[in-house]
Amino acid sequence: MKKVEISNVSIVGAGISGLTAGCALLSRGIEASIYERSEYIEEFGAGITLSANATRLLERLEILPELTKVSYLPTKIIIRNYSSGEEIARIPINITKPNEFITTDRRDLINVLLRRYKSLNGNVNTACEVLEIDFDKKELVCSNGKRQSSEVFLGCDGVRSKIREKYFDNSKPIYTNFLAWRGIADITNLPKFKDSEEINLYYGPNGHVVHYPIGTEGKINFVGVKNSQHWTKESWKEEGSKEDLLKDFSTWNNSLLSLMTSPEKVFKWGIFERPKIQSIQKRNIALLGDAAHPMVPFLGQGGCMAIEDAYCFGLLYSKLENSDKALNLYQQIRLKRGNWVQKRSKLQARFNHISNPTLVKLRNLLAKKISINAVRSVHSYDADKESIKRIKT
Numbered sequence: 001m002k003k004v005e006i007s008n009v010s011i012v013g014a015g016i017s018g019l020t021a022g023c024a025l026l027s028r029g030i031e032a033s034i035y036e037r038s039e040y041i042e043e044f045g046a047g048i049t050l051s052a053n054a055t056r057l058l059e060r061l062e063i064l065p066e067l068t069k070v071s072y073l074p075t076k077i078i079i080r081n082y083s084s085g086e087e088i089a090r091i092p093i094n095i096t097k098p099n100e101f102i103t104t105d106r107r108d109l110i111n112v113l114l115r116r117y118k119s120l121n122g123n124v125n126t127a128c129e130v131l132e133i134d135f136d137k138k139e140l141v142c143s144n145g146k147r148q149s150s151e152v153f154l155g156c157d158g159v160r161s162k163i164r165e166k167y168f169d170n171s172k173p174i175y176t177n178f179l180a181w182r183g184i185a186d187i188t189n190l191p192k193f194k195d196s197e198e199i200n201l202y203y204g205p206n207g208h209v210v211h212y213p214i215g216t217e218g219k220i221n222f223v224g225v226k227n228s229q230h231w232t233k234e235s236w237k238e239e240g241s242k243e244d245l246l247k248d249f250s251t252w253n254n255s256l257l258s259l260m261t262s263p264e265k266v267f268k269w270g271i272f273e274r275p276k277i278q279s280i281q282k283r284n285i286a287l288l289g290d291a292a293h294p295m296v297p298f299l300g301q302g303g304c305m306a307i308e309d310a311y312c313f314g315l316l317y318s319k320l321e322n323s324d325k326a327l328n329l330y331q332q333i334r335l336k337r338g339n340w341v342q343k344r345s346k347l348q349a350r351f352n353h354i355s356n357p358t359l360v361k362l363r364n365l366l367a368k369k370i371s372i373n374a375v376r377s378v379h380s381y382d383a384d385k386e387s388i389k390r391i392k393t
Ligand SMILES: Cc1cc2nc3c(=O)[nH]c(=O)nc-3n(C[C@H](O)[C@H](O)[C@H](O)COP(=O)(O)OP(=O)(O)OC[C@H]3O[C@@H](n4cnc5c(N)ncnc54)[C@H](O)[C@@H]3O)c2cc1C
Pocket: 012, 013, 014, 015, 016, 017, 018, 035, 036, 037, 038, 047, 048, 049, 050, 128, 129, 130, 131, 156, 157, 158, 159, 161, 162, 180, 182, 223, 269, 271, 288, 289, 290, 291, 297, 299, 300, 301, 302, 303, 304, 305, 306
C-alpha cells in the first residue's frame, strides 16, 4: 500500500490558479502540495494580459518584479475600426505605475510562478491525475495510486474541471458560439498605424481582434474572435489554416490580416464556459479560477480572477482560526465577484461585436467612456483589502 502524505492544503492543477495558490499559502507558512496530471508544467505559447487587480496581488506575493522583467509594459489601449484601422478611442493605462497592466507570454508567467513556488520549497507532483477525493478519510486519490491526506482540497483544474463535475454540479462545458484565432507574429509585421506597438483592439461586425507585444524579444500576440455557430472538433484547440482565417475576417483591414497570417502556424480555439454556479465551496473543497467561473476572454479577466481567488484563499486560510471559517468566507467573497466578472465579460462581447450601423455609431461614441468604466470597475478591485475588511466584520 502507498504511503499517505499529509499537508494542510492539496491543490489539484498547476495552472495559474494552482501555482498562485501554492505561492500564497507557502509564503504565509502554510504547507501545500500541488498535483498536476501532465508530465511537465508547461503552457501553450500565447499571450496574456494581466491588469492591476491581479498585478497588485502578484506584487504582494513578491512575484511581480521577476514577471515585469520578461513582460511588456503598455501605456495605452487604442480602439480601432476593423476595416480602415481608424482610431475610435484611446485609453491611457499604467498612469500611476508602469507595471500595473502588463502583457506577457503565458510560458513566462507559468515559469515565474513555478520558480517562486519552488523557492518557497513547494512540491509539484507531476503525472498525477487526481481521480477523486475520499471525504471520509480526507484523502485525495491520484491515478498513479498516490494518496494525500489534507485538511482542505483546492480544485484548480480548469474549465474542464472534474472536481467541479464530481462534487459541485455535473454540468458540461458549453460552446459559447465564439471562436478565437491566435498566433504569435514578429513585430516587423505590425500594421503601420500610429501606436501599433501598444495594445490595439479592433471592433468589427460579429468579431474583434486584439494585438499586443509580449515579452522583450519583439513578439506580437494576436487574438481574433468571431461569432461562429459550430465547434465540431473533439479538441478545444487545433492548428488552423490561414485560408480559413482569411475567410473569417475577409472584410477586415489588409495590413491587420498580413500580421495575422504572418506566423508559421495559427491556432483555432473554441471558447467554452459553464453555467453560473451556486456554490464554489462544499465540505472541505473549494474551486478556484476557471474551475469556479470560466469566462469569455473579452475583458482579459480569466487569469486575473484565478490570481484573485488564489490570493484570497491563501490570506483567509492563514488568518482565520479554522478551515471551515476560511472556506465559508472564501465562498462569500469570491462567488459574487467571479459571477459578476463572468457576466460583465459576456456583455463586453455584445458591445465589441455590434453590426447594426446605427448602433455602431453610438457604440463608437461611447467606446471611451465604457472602456474607462470597465477598467475602473474591474481593475480597481483589491482582493487583499476586501479579504481583510471581511475578516474584521
Ligand atoms: C483566447 C483566450 C484568451 C485569454 N486571454 C486572457 C487574458 O488576456 N487575461 C486573462 O487574465 N485571462 C485570459 N484568458 C483566460 C485564462 O487563460 C484562464 O482563465 C486561465 O488560464 C485559468 O487558469 P486556471 O489555473 O484556472 O486553469 P488552467 O490554466 O486550465 O489550469 C488547469 C490545470 O489543471 C490540470 N488538471 C486538470 N485536471 C486535473 C486533474 N484531474 N488532476 C491533476 N491536474 C489536473 C491541467 O493539466 C492544468 O495544468 C484567456 C483565455 C482564452 C481562451
